[in-house]
Amino acid sequence: MKKVLCALLLVIVMCGSVMAAGSKVDSGILTYLGTTEGEFQEALDDLRKALTPLIADEEARREWEDYDLLEGFLSELVKSRRVVHFYDSLLAMQMALRARHIDEIVLPEPVVMYLVANNPKDYEIQFSLNMMPSTISFGFKAGNNALKKDFDAAIKAMKEDGTLMLIEEKYIKSLGTNEPEEVKFTEFKGSKPIKVAVTGDLPPIDYIATDGRATGYNTAILAEIGKRLKRSIRVMSVDSGGRSAALASERADVVFWYRNTEGLKTPKKVGRNLKGVMRDTQGAGIILSEPYYEWDTDLVVGRSK
Numbered sequence: 001m002k003k004v005l006c007a008l009l010l011v012i013v014m015c016g017s018v019m020a021a022g023s024k025v026d027s028g029i030l031t032y033l034g035t036t037e038g039e040f041q042e043a044l045d046d047l048r049k050a051l052t053p054l055i056a057d058e059e060a061r062r063e064w065e066d067y068d069l070l071e072g073f074l075s076e077l078v079k080s081r082r083v084v085h086f087y088d089s090l091l092a093m094q095m096a097l098r099a100r101h102i103d104e105i106v107l108p109e110p111v112v113m114y115l116v117a118n119n120p121k122d123y124e125i126q127f128s129l130n131m132m133p134s135t136i137s138f139g140f141k142a143g144n145n146a147l148k149k150d151f152d153a154a155i156k157a158m159k160e161d162g163t164l165m166l167i168e169e170k171y172i173k174s175l176g177t178n179e180p181e182e183v184k185f186t187e188f189k190g191s192k193p194i195k196v197a198v199t200g201d202l203p204p205i206d207y208i209a210t211d212g213r214a215t216g217y218n219t220a221i222l223a224e225i226g227k228r229l230k231r232s233i234r235v236m237s238v239d240s241g242g243r244s245a246a247l248a249s250e251r252a253d254v255v256f257w258y259r260n261t262e263g264l265k266t267p268k269k270v271g272r273n274l275k276g277v278m279r280d281t282q283g284a285g286i287i288l289s290e291p292y293y294e295w296d297t298d299l300v301v302g303r304s305k
Contacts, residue, residue: 023079023080023081024080024081024083025080025081025082025083025103025104026082026083026085026101026102026103026104027082027083027084027085027102027103027104027105027106027300028085028087028093028096028097028102028104028105028106029084029085029086029087029093029105029106030086030087030088030089030090030093030107030201030240031086031087031088031239031240031241032086033241033243033244037084037085037086040084040086041083041084044082044084045081048081048082085101085102086241087240088239088240088241088242089199089200089201089239089240090107090199090200090201090202090203090240093105097301097302097303098122098303100303103302104126104300104301104302105300105301105302106298106299106300106301107202107298107299107301108134108202108205108258108295108297108298108299109295109296109297109298109299110172110202110204110205110295111202111203111204111205112125112299112301114175114203114204115203115301116301117176117177118177120304121304122303122304123301123302123303123304124301124302124303124304125299125300125301126299126300126301126302127299127300134258134294134295134298135258135291135292135293135294136205136218136256136257136258136291136292136293136294137256137257137258137288137289137290137291137292138151138254138255138256138257138288138289138292139243139247139254139255139256139257139286139287139288139289140247140253140254140286140287140288140289141247141248141250141253141285141286141287142285142286142287143287144253144287145287147194147253147254148287148288148289150229151225151254151289151290152289152290154224154225154228154229155225155289155290155292156290157228158221158224158225158228158292159292163224164221164292164293167217167220167221167224168217168293170220171204171216171217171220172204172205172217175204179209179210180204180207180209180215180216180217181215182209182213182215183214183215183216183219183220183222183223184223185222185223185226185232185233185235186223186226186227186232187232188226188230188231188232191230191231191232192231193231193232193233193234194226194229194231194232194233194234194253194254195234195236195251195252195253195254196222196233196234196235196236196252196253196254196255197235197236197237197238197242197243197246197247197251197252197254197255197256198214198218198219198235198236198237198238198255198256199237199238199239199240199243199256200214200237201240202256202258203216204216204217205217205218205293206218206256207219208237212237214235214237217293218256219235221292222235236251236252238252238255243255243256243257244285244286247285247286248285257286257288
């Protein structure tokens with residue numbers, strides 16, 4: 001069941017490219033935590049097999065509340081088999097697309113818009129989906145409830161006083177093609193530093209500049225939280241797939257975590273209620289803060305012709 005839950009989002013977002021009947025499409029995504037690439041592929045194939053007959057079933061379509069929104073790209077699900085490839089970094093995924101080892105990559109809308117704006121000759125948006133809201137939270141090692149509580153309180157206060165909105169406007173909405181400006185951290189002598197692992201795999205949300213500095217939206221959020229907690233922040237870089245290990249080994253106290261917050265209901269004939277699909281499974285030993293950023297759309301991106 002968990003494999004099926006993990007796969008539904010990818011089924012939906014990857015059915016936008018028009019391919020010849022029976023063709024194979026190689027799709028790249030950042031590594032999902034909590035499942036293997038093989039398990040993900042098996043679930044994707046199983047779900048494709050289960051959903052395909054329903055497309056021609058008028059009775060099933062009537063009871064399927066999301067069908068009208070999905071009709072066009074569900075038909076593409078019949079035509080093409082998506083083959084999933086996990087990548088532990090955005091750079092590796094971009095290189096694979098450039099080398100035509102994969103046909104498309106799937107990323108959040110703010111990330112795609114930033115990449116396309118800065119590389120209009122390299123990328124082409126193929127498909128968008130406006131019905132899968134996803135959120136970013138901070139992840140902590142299970143048992144680190146005190147730090148989670150402190151972060152939750154800071155996030156709540158930043159929402160209430162408008163600070164989150166101001167940081168989003170500066171580092172995401174009005175950024176355009178600009179490089180995010182450097183974020184200054186305040187040092188607090190005598191405080192125990194908070195070690196935070198960033199990936200750089202969601203620019204400009206989670207971003208590492210060309211000179212290796214962690215900057216952008218998440219870093220600005222961290223700098224503000226550090227001020228409010230009167231704690232120094234130490235930022236390090238890890239691959240997307242290494243976040244759980246960084247927490248488990250206590251190399252990091254905090255990582256960024258993002259997940260889908262709302263799934264889709266399928267007809268009763270599928271035999272499953274797929275509400276609550278998570279983009280990144282939380283996994284054992286992880287606790288999450290309150291979410292502090294949300295986007296509504298994922299985009300499928302291909303190489304420009």
